[in-house]
Amino acid sequence: MGSSSIHGAICLLFLLAAVAEAQWHVWNVKKYGAKGDGQSDISQAMMSAWKEACASPSPAAVVIPPGNYMAGPVKFIGPCKAPMMVQVQGVVKAPADPNKFKQDGWVVFQYVDHLTVSGGGTFDGQGTTTWSKYSCGRTGKCPVLPINLRFDFVTNSVIRDIHSLNSKSFHVNVMGCKNVTFQHLTITAPENSPNTDGIHMGRATGINITDVKIGTGDDCISIGPGSRSVTINKVTCGPGHGISVGSLGRYQNEEDVVGINVRNCTLTNTMNGVRIKTWPASPNGFASDMHFDNIIMNKVSNPILIDQEYCPWNQCKQQVPSRVKISQVSFRNIRGTSATQLAVKLVCSKGMPCQNVEVGNINLQYIGKEGPVTSHCANVKPILTGKQIPAIV
Numbered sequence: 001m002g003s004s005s006i007h008g009a010i011c012l013l014f015l016l017a018a019v020a021e022a023q024w025h026v027w028n029v030k031k032y033g034a035k036g037d038g039q040s041d042i043s044q045a046m047m048s049a050w051k052e053a054c055a056s057p058s059p060a061a062v063v064i065p066p067g068n069y070m071a072g073p074v075k076f077i078g079p080c081k082a083p084m085m086v087q088v089q090g091v092v093k094a095p096a097d098p099n100k101f102k103q104d105g106w107v108v109f110q111y112v113d114h115l116t117v118s119g120g121g122t123f124d125g126q127g128t129t130t131w132s133k134y135s136c137g138r139t140g141k142c143p144v145l146p147i148n149l150r151f152d153f154v155t156n157s158v159i160r161d162i163h164s165l166n167s168k169s170f171h172v173n174v175m176g177c178k179n180v181t182f183q184h185l186t187i188t189a190p191e192n193s194p195n196t197d198g199i200h201m202g203r204a205t206g207i208n209i210t211d212v213k214i215g216t217g218d219d220c221i222s223i224g225p226g227s228r229s230v231t232i233n234k235v236t237c238g239p240g241h242g243i244s245v246g247s248l249g250r251y252q253n254e255e256d257v258v259g260i261n262v263r264n265c266t267l268t269n270t271m272n273g274v275r276i277k278t279w280p281a282s283p284n285g286f287a288s289d290m291h292f293d294n295i296i297m298n299k300v301s302n303p304i305l306i307d308q309e310y311c312p313w314n315q316c317k318q319q320v321p322s323r324v325k326i327s328q329v330s331f332r333n334i335r336g337t338s339a340t341q342l343a344v345k346l347v348c349s350k351g352m353p354c355q356n357v358e359v360g361n362i363n364l365q366y367i368g369k370e371g372p373v374t375s376h377c378a379n380v381k382p383i384l385t386g387k388q389i390p391a392i393v
């Protein structure tokens with residue numbers, strides 16, 4: 001290739017990049033009075049920019065340029081006329097005082113189709129003072145605290161290159177959404193921060209979580225009732241409570257969980273690895289087609305866990321079996337270290353034993369010295385393929 005044709009190719013690349021840019025009409029919050037001075041509240045500027053962008057007949061981007069901003073509760077509500085982007089390049093901080101919130105979300109997206117949230121910026125929930133004021137981790141009675149990012153009934157969307165920091169409650173909540181990809185996110189809160197789940201979903205279909213780094217004080221990812229066709233790939237988790245389906249069966253009229261694929265994940269120093277948990281004395285429910293493959297455990301306390309007697313804070317009738325039926329589950333290619341002797345625990349419901357639970361190649365070593373690594377199964381006859389350490393009994 002001669003230098004002129006290289007030059008031509010480079011020109012073409014720039015042209016293509018410029019065209020890609022040009023498709024998005026930009027609404028910069030600075031034009032709506034936002035100052036990046038770390039003091040003034042930009043929620044009104046954000047919402048005014050959104051309102052005008054949302055009415056635009058062509059793809060519209062609300063841009064928060066580099067800088068430090070404060071923002072109270074913000075709601076981005078659709079439907080909009082065209083695809084929407086919120087590009088956060090700066091650091092946006094929530095008020096530290098939870099009394100400034102009348103709703104359970106800080107930055108809320110509702111009824112938006114074709115949304116992109118990106119930009120490399122940070123949503124800082126400033127939860128530190130809130131966590132120390134409430135003892136909800138011990139009592140299970142948590143006040144309603146705002147979730148950093150709420151997605152309600154958002155469809156065909158991509159959330160990427162965003163940092164969620166120190167949320168007061170869950171970091172990301174996904175409710176009633178369809179076809180949403182979360183890619184290349186970083187989610188951070190300290191190990192001792194209560195109820196700060198990384199990503200929680202419920203009544204959601206086609207959720208794809210790829211290349212996400214989560215360290216937090218509760219579940220890294222929790223998959224609630226009504227989740228279907230969920231892909232979790234290349235997630236690192238720790239500290240935190242692991243990747244969890246459930247809890248299920250706590251409330252009446254919960255929807256089923258079907259089609260969960262967790263692959264290529266690494267969990268480090270977490271309380272659990274991969275688990276499915278349901279409450280005793282539950283209404284009838286159904287969870288099936290859940291697969292965990294190619295997972296690395298580093299000093300994880302309960303690496304592989306099905307717990308149908310999940311009853312924290314003794315809030316339930318533990319003697320009455322769970323009526324959530326669990327079937328078509330596989331744990332394959334799971335290796336690394338366990339921080340407790342009991343590395344595999346599959347405790348299903350005596351009222352509704354689990355069906356078609358496969359345990360494939362697993363190799364988990366106990367890091368302590370009290371004895372060999374062990375397993376425990378109840379009300380399930382696992383189908384064994386490949387080799388298992390510990391032996392499944």
Ligand SMILES: *[C@@H]1O[C@H](CO)[C@@H](O)[C@H](O)[C@H]1NC(C)=O
Pocket residue numbers: 114115155156157158179
């Ligand atoms: C899912 O969302 C993506 C991103 O907006 C879009 O490109 C894709 O067409 C959607 N898929 C379906 C089946 O609608």
Ligand SMILES: *[C@@H]1O[C@H](CO)[C@@H](O)[C@H](O)[C@H]1NC(C)=O
Pocket residue numbers: 181183208209210231
């Ligand atoms: C999930 O998203 C990633 C990144 O966009 C993509 O490569 C992958 O194909 C998606 N997987 C599914 C099952 O949609």
Ligand SMILES: *[C@@H]1O[C@H](CO)[C@@H](O)[C@H](O)[C@H]1NC(C)=O
Pocket residue numbers: 234263264293294
């Ligand atoms: C994920 O793991 C599977 C094996 O479970 C492997 O075949 C695949 O290449 C991995 N994919 C990525 C994107 O790492």
